[in-house]
Amino acid sequence: MIKVMKLQKAVWAIILGVIALVVYIIMVTSDQPGSIYALEIAGVFFMGAAILFLYPLWTAKEDVRGEVELDVEKQEETETK
Structure with a gap:
């Protein structure tokens, strides 16, 4: 399901954010003196992951009945036929 909804990049961003947060804690x-940069990097990764988690919802399309189809690849196949 994660691969279908293209959330793998978001999961990797969360993992990198947690690693950067652990590096910050160790540095503190x-x-x-440069520990604040590790905290900033962790924040950037977490914000990027939040945006990537919302991406499938932004690209979802409504069908005739007003229901949202999150599997965009499946919907594109039906539209091209």
Whole structure:
């Protein structure tokens, strides 16, 4: 289901955000001066993941009955026929 809805990039962004957050925590505990940059990178990854999670909803199309079809590839096949 994740592959069909194209959410794999969002999942990878969440994983990278968590890794950056762990790096930030490690850097703060050892008093590293550049720790704020790791926190900023984590925030960018989390915001990017949020946008990527919403992407399938933005690209969803309504059918005649007003129902939303999230599987865009399937809908494109029916429209071309």
